[in-house]
Amino acid sequence: MKLRTVRLLSGQAVRSLKKTPSVTSIIVVMACMIVLSSFMLVAVNLTHIGSQFQADVQIRAFLVPDLSPDVADRARAAIQGIPGVASVAFVGKDEALQRLGKQLGQDSFFLGDLPRNPLPESFDISLIRADVADEVAAATSEVDGIHDVRYAPKLVDRLVGVLRILWGITGAIAVLVLVGASLIVSNTIKLTVFARRKEIEIMKLVGATDSFILFPFVLEGIIIGFLGAGAAAAIVYAGYQGVVKWISSVAPFMPVVTDTSRLGVAVVVMLCFGAVVGLIGSNISTKRYLKV
């Protein structure tokens, strides 16, 4: 298609946008995209939090009370040799008490009244990957001098399960939005096509190609989808910045996604999704009028 023709047809598409009730479609597409992108952001953040949790999964191996340093060293070396173990750090009784004090915060006052430190010595075992936790824990419990092994496998499993459901819901919403928003766009374009059906008939009779006839309608659909998605992206982006600010003030330890480049990619994905919605919608409404 020649550049001159593209200009001519683009002008037609823009003129048509002004004539048809396209604002309604843009708002509906925007609403659909806000729902979709909100779910996506929740899913992205939970995935992010999940990956942080998985990276932080640690096994704590408690030593038999009053163990000799030699046996403790041998145990440490044995644990270090278990496949999947990244590092092993010794936590003495005093350090364990200090940690507990930090965790308890203002409620830690009673620790000073204890007659003796009741906490056992332990090893903090970091893993290469979270999914080897079960095997490493089992092997560690067999090591001489180890009294007990603790970790939180269920938390990780639950998180992975929740993420799977959340992404499933997000996927289902994406499909619903794709179908629903496409039909909305399709209905708007149908009004334009209906208003111009005589013109289309003449175009066909004088030898216009299908692509020539389709171009303005498809472009109109893409613009509607693009504008709807763009408005949704702006609203969600601004809203998300507010939420991030709020979370960082009330729960600064929560690892939310603030990476601008990742959010930029999300915006581009939304715009493309909107354009695809418009493309599908306009194709649905124009095909039957081309059979002249």
Added chain:
Amino acid sequence: MEWSALVNMYGVYKAYPGNVEALRGVNLNIDKGDFVFIVGPSGSGKSTLLSMIYRGTVPTRGHVLVSGRNIARLRWREVPMLRRRIGVIFQDYKLLLDRSVYENVSFALEVIEASPKEIEKKVPQALSMVGLAHKASAMPGELAGGEQQRVAIARAIVNDPLILVADEPTGNLDPDTALDIMDLLCDINLRGTTVVMATHNQVIVDMMRKRVVQLERGMVVRDERWGAYCYEA
């Protein structure tokens, strides 16, 4: 059967849904430069026959060749190329009422992506040919019926078609205006364009004495070189 004609129809049947047979075994040749009237009562298959020339429809059985190409075997993207060589006019003119006379005619060139230079050259020529050069900027609603049909003819001939297909072009016009339109179609024919015209207008057919093909119930019942509207003893 002469296969080198501009339009060849051989054993053409057309059935519409509901088993309505519009054409039943039509054999017809139209040569380059012919002027052919297609006559017959309503429902005899005239419009179906004409629409096959510009591939508005395809035969259920049989073959229709236009300029040597079987229209049923054209690929979808080849159909526009065929239509660029065929001008079509209708009883209801099919003009775009929100565009001027000039724009209605230039529209036919714009949609086939003709250059602006070509459009500027050909549109005034076509309007002069139909005698409407002075009304180029008028809107169709400001014109009389005969003038609107002239605009439709200008749009049909602006791309120098091989064939002009006219489906009852005088159906909405008074007798004098209809004769003016026929004069115009004769001029176009004299310049080498084949004209195939469906009509109910007996006066015109009898006066012009051109080739007449008569259809009845989807069959060709008469094909006369210099015919009249009805059988002559």
